Amino acid sequence: MSVTDTDVLLDVQQLQASFLTAGGCVNAIDGVTFTVRRGETLGLVGESGSGKTITCLSLLRLLPKASAAITGGRILFEGEDLLQKSDAEMRAVRGGKISMILQDSLTSLNPAFTVGAQVAEAISLHQGIRGAKLREQVVHALRRVRIPDPETHLDDYPHALSGGMRQRVAGAIALACNPSLLIADEPTTALDVTVQAQYLQLLKDVQRESAMSMLFVTHDLGVVARMCDRVAVMYAGRIVESAPTREIFAHPRHPYTRALLDCLPAVDGPVHELTSIEGQPPDLAHLPAGCRFAPRCPLAVEACRAYPPETLVTPQHRVSCWRASELTRTPSMVTVDSVGASQ
C-alpha cells in the first residue's frame, strides 16, 4: 500500500513498537500505517492509551531505550527510512526536519533557562549561527508565533509567562528551523478555550506560509474538524479508520469512530442524554485475538474473532471492520442502544 509519490512526505508502514511492562513484553503499536503529504495536516485521534504519543515518539526514535523499542515496520521520510539512520543522522533530523510540540508547556520548557536561551539553542544547533545574528533570529522566531514585544521577553523564565505565551514559545522552538513536518501532541489541551482558538489559527497560518506538513494528535474532534485535512483513528495500537476529515465526519464506517462522534452532543437538536462508550480500553498485555474493539462494539459478530483486513470504502477512505459497508446511516441517527447488540 506504499505510495511513491514525490508528494508524500512521510510514509509509515506497519510500524510496530514494544514496551516492557510488569506484565511482560507488550506491543504498544502494532502495524500502524499512514501517510502524510506535503502541506497537509493529518489528525491522529484516539483515547488515551491508544498509542498516539508512542507513534509520535517512534517517528523521532525517542522511545525510552531501557524499556521500549521499535520492533517492526518502516518510516519513510522524504524517501529515506528513518529506522536505518545512524544516531548522528537522526539528531540532524530532529528539530531540523521533523519537530514536535508537547502538550504541557510548563513542563516541556526547561525551568532553569530563559526563553531566549532555549529558542536560541534550537536555532544555533541546526543553523550554526551565533552572536547578534542569533539574537535577531530568536526575536524573529518569537515574532513569528505572535508574541508581542519579543525583545522584552528574551530574558524571561518560563514560569513568568502565561500558558498561552509558553505554548507559543514551544511553537517558536519547534518552528525555529522550518521543519518539513511538525508533530503536535495535543498542543492545546492544557490551554484555555479562548487561547486555544488563537493558537490553532497561528499554527494554521504558519503552515500555510511555509507549506509545512502537520501530524496533529488530539482526542478533541472539534480541533480535528478545524485543523485537519485527513484523519486517522487509532484504537489499541492500530489505526482502525482513516479518511479525509469531511468524509469521516459525514460517513464514519467504523463503530469506534461512530461512537466517538456520538459522544459529541448534537448542536442542532435536543440532547436526550449524553452517550459514552461502554467498557474500558483493552489491556495491551491481554488483547483479544481478533478485532480489538469487539468487546465494546455494539455491532460485534462471530466474524470479529478474526482481525478484519483493511478495506477501501473510497480510494481515500480506509477502514478495518467486517461490517463497514453496513454502516451507512449518518452519525446522529445511530446511538449505542438503537443498534442491536448481537453477542
Next chain:
Amino acid sequence: MSRFIVGRALQSLLSLFVVSLVVFYAARLTGDPTVLMLSEMATKEEAAQLRAHLGLDKPITTQYALFLKQAAQGDLGESTRYHRPVTDVLTARFPASLQLGSVAIVISILIALPIGVYSAVHRGTALDVAGRLFAVLGQSLPLFWLGLILILIFAVWFGWLPAAGRGGPANFILPAVTMGWATTPAIMRLTRSSMLEVLESEYVKLARIKGLPEWKVVWKHALKNALLPVVTFSVLLFAEMIAGAIVTETVFAWPGVGQLLISSVNTRDFPMVQATVLLLASLFVLGNFGVDVLYAWLNPKIRYAR
C-alpha cells in the same frame, strides 16, 4: 529575593546566639579549670584568687554578658593553656583547616557528581549497582576508622604517603580523601536520585526532540535542574563536614581548628573552647546561609519573585 535573604540572615543569627549560649554554659559545666591549672598544693585562697582573676566568681549571666561585650570588640579572651590571646591561636590554626577543607570539598564533588550522574544515566547496569553499593558502604564507615585504615594501607604497609602531620602535597592526600568522605556518599546518592527524576521530565524529552546530543541533554539541561536539590541538601552536609574536620584533624594530627577543639576540651581551656566552637558554628551558619543564597540565585522562581 532580598526578603528571602533577610529572613535567612535573621535565622542564622538566632542559631549562632543559641549555640553561643549553649557552649558558654556547657563549658562552665565541664569543671573548674583552676583545678588543672594549679598544682595540688595550692591553697584555697590561691584558687579563689585565680578564679577571681579569670572572672569565674561572678554570676554566670554576668559572665555571659561580659563575654558578649568583649566578643563584640574582638576580644575573645586569653587561652588558659597557651597563655596567649585566643584570637592569636585561632588565626594561627585556621588556615590549616581551611586548606584541608577546601581540598576535601573539591575532591568530594569531583568524585561524587560524575559518579552520581553516570549512575543515573546508566541506571540498572553493573556500574550503577557498584556505585550505589559504594555509596551505602561509604555511609556505613566511621570516618575516623577510614582514616586509620588508609594510614594503615598507604603509610604503614606501602609506605607511599606520610601517616600524619601537615606538610606538602603528599600530606594532603589521605586527610583530604578521608574528610571528603564525609560528604561523598551523600552527594553521590542525591545526585543520582535527583538526576533520575529530572531525566524523566518533559523538558529533557524536548531537549532530545530538538536534536541535542545526549551528553548535552544530560550535562546541560538535566544537570542544572538536578543540582538544585543537591545544593539545598548541602545544608545538612555542612554539619558532616565540620564533624569530618574534627575527626580527620585528630586522626592525622593536622594542626587545625578541629583538633584544637578536642584538645581544649580535654584541658578545660574555657576561652579556647568557647571561641573554637563559636568559630566553627559561625562557619556552619555562614555556610548554610551561603547555600541558601546560592539556592535562591539558582532557582529562577525565587530570584525573580515578584
Next chain:
Amino acid sequence: MSEIAIAAEAPARIFRRRRIGLVPWLPAVVLVTLIAVGVLAPLIAPYPPLQGSLGDKLLPPAWLAGGSWSHPLGTDLLGRDILSRVFYGARTSLGVAALAVLVSGTIGTTIGLIAGYFGGTLDAFLMRLTDVALSLPLILVAIVLVAALGASFANVVLVIVLLLWPRYARQIRGETLALRERDFVALARIANCSHFRIIRRHILPNVVPTLLVLVTLQSGYVVLLESTLSFLGAGIPPSTPAWGLMISEGRTVIETAWWVVVWPGLAIVALVLSGNLLGDWLRDRLDPTLSRTR
C-alpha cells in the same frame, strides 16, 4: 545501524534491565546475629571484657605467627581479648542505639503528631523549635555537652536524644499533616471522637511505616555517632568496652598491631551497613517518598 536490526537480533536483550533488589536476607541475618551477640555477650564471650594481663599484650590474631586460638582476634595494649571486647562492644553500641532511638523517636513522634495535627501557632512554635535544633551542628554540641556533663553511658544517650528528636518530629509532622486531611479522619471527627483518640487510632498506625524506616536508618547513624564520640574521648568512658574507644586506643600501636584497630572497625561497619541496607529496603517497600540520602 538500523534500530529494527538491533531489535531483531536479540529481543530479550533490548529489555534487559537489571532490577537491583537489595536482598534483605543478608543484612537481616547479620543484624540479628550482631544483636544476639550483644545481648548474649556475657554468656558467649570467652573472657570478661576488662580482664587482661600485660604479659599477653598485643598478641596477634590466631592465624599469624605468635598468635594463639585462645585469643582468636588477638589482644590489645592491656592484654585484653579483643574478640570478647568486640562482643561487649556490640552490647554497648546496641544499647546506646536502642535507647537513643527509642527515646528520641518517642519524643520526636509525639511532637510531630501534635504539631501536625493541631496546626496553627502550636505547630509554628514547635517547628521553630525544631528548626533551631536542626540548625545546630550536631557533633560540636555533642562534644561540648558530653564534656560538660561528663562521659558516661547515660550522658551519651541523652546528648544523642537531644540532637536526634528533631528529625523524627519533622518527618512525622509532614505525614500527620497529610493524613489529617484524609477522609477517615474527617469521619472520625464527625463521629465525635476525641482528638487524642483520633491521633492514637487513626493517625499513628498510618505513621508507623515511616517510623519503622526512620528507626532502622537512624540506628546506624547513632552507632556511628556514638563510636565517633567515644573515639574523640567525648563518649563512653574507658571503663566500658566500646568500639570507638578500642579504635582510639589502638591508634598508638597501629604500625605494629593493626588488629586492635581493624576488628572493632569491621564490627561497626557490619552493624551500620546491615542497618542501612535493611532500612533502604524497608523504605523502598513501605515509603519510597522518604528522602533518599540517609
